[in-house]
Amino acid sequence: MHQMNDLRRIDLNLLVILDALLSEQHVTRAAERLHLSQPAVSHALARLRDLLGDPLLVRAGASLVPTSRALELMAPLAEALAQVQSLLAPNAFDPATTQRTFRLAMSDYGAAIVLPGLIRSLRSEAPGIDLQISHASREGMLDGILNGDIDIAVGVFPEMPNELRSTLLFEEHYVCLVDRDSLPADATLDLPAYLARPHVLLEMRGSGTPEIERALTALHERRRVAVSLPHWNVAPQLISGTDLILTVASRGVRDIDEASLIVVPPPFHIPSFTFVLAWHQRRGGDQALNWLKQRIGEGIKR
Known part of the structure; x- marks a missing residue:
């Protein structure tokens, strides 16, 4: 009964906001991602801190750094929200009508191999999906996925953090x-x-x-x-x-x-080495991201 009373105190929309805050680690970016005002997200963070009895995110310069409690919540929260989304709207993702921006990281070598086929697929099947391409070192790409700045990275990653998942695109020599x-x-x-x-x-x-x-x-x-x-x-x-x-x-x-x-x-x-596509395990239930990953693999310049 105590757990039920605690659950009734929580607006489930707060969990969506918490997921965005933990991913973006920035109030303004989280607000933009959720199409909410910055004061609304700040107010939600205050409510979450009160409900969970933890600061969750503490300021470090211009960014917010998650507490140990927040880090424990990140993966199970993202997984739970993905399951709820799948339960309530199993066929919600429609490439033809989706309006969304994905952030991809790759070298210009990776871009030459990945982007031509991918862009053709997007323009014909999902014209509402936009891409933001960035370029960083191997370590920078992986860090970007971990902190939520990047959705997908393609490249050579001999050492992959436990929180990330990858799939083989091709073997190279x-x-x-x-x-x-x-x-x-x-x-x-x-x-x-x-x-x-x-x-x-x-x-x-x-x-x-x-x-x-x-x-x-x-x-x-x-x-x-x-x-x-x-x-x-x-x-x-x-x-x-x-x-x-x-x-x-x-x-x-x-x-x-x-x-x-x-x-x-x-x-x-x-x-020889393997060229892979990498993403965060907490995004496993994201249907649009899964669709994009599939299109990347299918459009590789062989």
Whole structure:
């Protein structure tokens, strides 16, 4: 009876607001997400603090940081709300009529592979769905999912936090890109020739391409990096007319100028890697998000 009386004190709409606050960790963003005024969300937070006997969110600069009690509530609350939504409106999601914005994180390499097919699907099947694309390091993408700033991340994530889930999009391998005139037709790129040349290194905020460096370290070798940059699209253009080598994922050099550039296999073993789609487990009941994840997988540029 005591539990029933406690339940009667709670407006279930408050739980929806709490879920948004815990996800956004910002009153204004939560209000925008819920289409409510900022004072209304602030008032709801005050009621929730009183009902649950916990501050739930404490200010740290411009953001709100969840308390330990709030962190305990995040996953079960999101799961419960998803179950209620599914129970009350199992067929509520209609791609043709849904008006929604999703926040995706990916590199420009990922964007070139994912976005063309995805955008075509959205324009034909779900024209009311908008996308906001951001670019960050691997760690930054995962942090964005954890704190609710990102809905989906696509990329290479060797270490995945327990709260996140992922699905395989494709397996990728490395190739080397060199100037066609710098490699005689009857020559091969052996390891001494590879190490003798200067290299272009693609990296984002220090994450680099550790798979290549680890493979060289296993051979007790090092390469000289002449140019380090975070831009996938421009990197192949740096190779033409030079002695530089670019070692990258094979899908990143599909559209090269074959008159001046040539793709050859690396002269040493570099393990292949998996390219995945990642999201937070608390979003498992989000029908629109699940639909979007499926469309991403179906639209991958093979």
